[in-house]
Amino acid sequence: MFRLIRLLNTSIGKKLLMAVTGTLLLLFVIGHLIGNLTIFMSQNALNSYAHWLQVNPMLWPVRLGLIFILLLHIYTAVKLTRSNQHARRTRYQKSGFHHSLFFSKHIVFSGLGVLLFIIFHINHLTLGNGISELLPYLDPKGNPDIYGRVIHTFSTPLYPLLYLLGLIVLGFHLNHILRGVFQSLGFYHDNYAPFLDFLAPALTAIMVIGFALIPLAALSGLLTPTIVLPPYGP
Amino acid sequence: MxxxxxxxxxxxxxxxxxxxxxxxxxxxxxxxxxxxxxxxxxxxxxxxxxxxxxxxxxxxxxxxxxxxxxxxxxxxxxxxxxxxxxxxxxxxxxxxxxxxxxxxxxxxxxxDLVVDRSPLERIIQAGGYISVHTGEAGDANATLIPKHQAELAFEAASCIGCGACVAACPNASAMLFVAAKVTQLALLPQGQPERLHRVIRMAETMDHEGFGNCSNHYLCAEACPKEIPISLIARLNREFLAAALVGQEFLEPPHHSVHHE
The missing domain is CATH 3.10.20.30 (Beta-grasp domain)
Structure with missing residues (x-):
């Protein structure tokens, strides 16, 4: 316990905490993507997967765990950012590395953007605010028709646009930080540099494109709607 | 002109x-x-x-x-x-x-253009040294070091401690400097006895001196006049985390050198 407290009081320890919590959150996002992609198998595949999640006794422990990890990630980020601002309070009158300002703000802003996106997404598709008229629909097997909800929601450009925007922000966040994760964990080594430098953009691309396929497929009519209601918005 | x-x-x-x-x-x-x-x-x-x-x-x-x-x-x-x-x-x-x-x-x-860089000295004093037996000079090449290892250590040792890494970093982080100094000795047999003490003390003194945290901009390596490679920061993290997880030295009270104003 002493080791852990002392470790987390150092800058290297805090960076480790950022990397570990970030990696756990990323693993969740990967799992979330795999689960969501069942939408391309069939209506039944997605709906029974969603039903399995809903009745799973581990649902709330995992949810609470994820919220705790997310809060820890945010708390540590705030602490690190504040100590960084404290370490350099006088700016240079002339900035030579013109990209530095963009990047230094970038990770905090993209993190903030991802947080807003998460809140919006949970409120929208998980809690069902704004799509209440879709909630009563069941599929032929008697499970709530998540498939129908998703396709109907994404049938007009407004929501696909908002989700794509959120995904781009998530992409920026992942791409900038993945290499840093390996550094913080101490894995980064010249021998593996080409692989790790490839992994960051590759994993980011898989995440962003994977998730983007769903609203794009729904918008383009590739997926057949199962709930027929007047479409949303413009 | x-x-x-x-x-x-x-x-x-x-x-x-x-x-x-x-x-x-x-x-x-x-x-x-x-x-x-x-x-x-x-x-x-x-x-x-x-x-x-x-x-x-x-x-x-x-x-x-x-x-x-x-x-x-x-x-x-x-x-x-x-x-x-x-x-x-x-x-x-x-x-x-x-x-x-x-x-x-x-x-x-x-x-004017003169700044007080003594925090870097205090980081070195905290652990950037090795203990040697005084007396007659030992035989040359008595301690065998693989060539590749010697070259890596030498690359790290080319750090002249100018502090350009701190000046370039948006967070005024001294990670590249500490990484070079830790790596240089961690790779050589002469550096082994104090290896864990060194990384713990130097990294904690770095925090104590008020340097910021690395947030992966890599401007330090861009500014470094001796081209210290950025991968040494990962090595510093590796050395420190290993010491923190298993080192007996991590259970001893922290060492913070006294400020001399």
Missing amino acids: NFTFRIWRQRTAADKGQLVAYPVSDISSDLSFLEVIDTINETLSSRGEETIAFDMDCREGICGACSLVINGQPHGPEKETTTCQLYMRHFSDGETITVEPYRADSFPVIR
Whole structure:
């Protein structure tokens, strides 16, 4: 316990905490993507997967765990950012590395953007605010028709646009930080540099494109709607 | 060649300070950057004005004494070059050149372009050393070191401790400096007895001195006049995490060297 407290009081320890919590959150996002992609198998595949999640006794422990990890990630980020601002309070009158300002703000802003996106997404598709008229629909097997909800929601450009925007922000966040994760964990080594430098953009691309396929497929009519209601918005 | 130098003037640590313009004309392109400041100082001195204070020593690019942030870049625009090895031919005629001191809360300005870099000394004092037996010199090559290992250690050892990494980092982080100093000794047999103590003490002293945290901008490596590779930061993390997880040394009370004001 002493080791852990002392470790987390150092800058290297805090960076480790950022990397570990970030990696756990990323693993969740990967799992979330795999689960969501069942939408391309069939209506039944997605709906029974969603039903399995809903009745799973581990649902709330995992949810609470994820919220705790997310809060820890945010708390540590705030602490690190504040100590960084404290370490350099006088700016240079002339900035030579013109990209530095963009990047230094970038990770905090993209993190903030991802947080807003998460809140919006949970409120929208998980809690069902704004799509209440879709909630009563069941599929032929008697499970709530998540498939129908998703396709109907994404049938007009407004929501696909908002989700794509959120995904781009998530992409920026992942791409900038993945290499840093390996550094913080101490894995980064010249021998593996080409692989790790490839992994960051590759994993980011898989995440962003994977998730983007769903609203794009729904918008383009590739997926057949199962709930027929007047479409949303413009 | 003609230039306008905008140089940071600050009488004391408490003063606010400001950039002052000094036009220089008919300068040889083979003059070094510091020689131009010498020239300006001679003019100031002849007029009975205060000369510009700046750090320098060897003027051969090997001691780490010179500093300066030139046009926003520590040691100026040339890669792998210290300020003293920068020549006016690297600039274009008529250019306005802005010269500022290193900026970091850990490096307070003492006067003009001189900053207090003693936090780096205190990090070294905390663990950047090895214990040796005194007495007669040992046989050469008595300790065998694989060539590859020796080269890596030497690459890290080329750090001259100038602090450009801190000056370049938006967070004023000293990670690259500490990484170089830890790596250099961790890779060699002579560094093994104090290996865990060293990384714990140096990393904790770095935090204690108020340097920021690495947030992966890698401007440190871009600014480094000795091209210390960025991968050494991962090695520092690896060394420190291993020491924190299993080192008996991590259970001992933290070492923070005493501040000498």
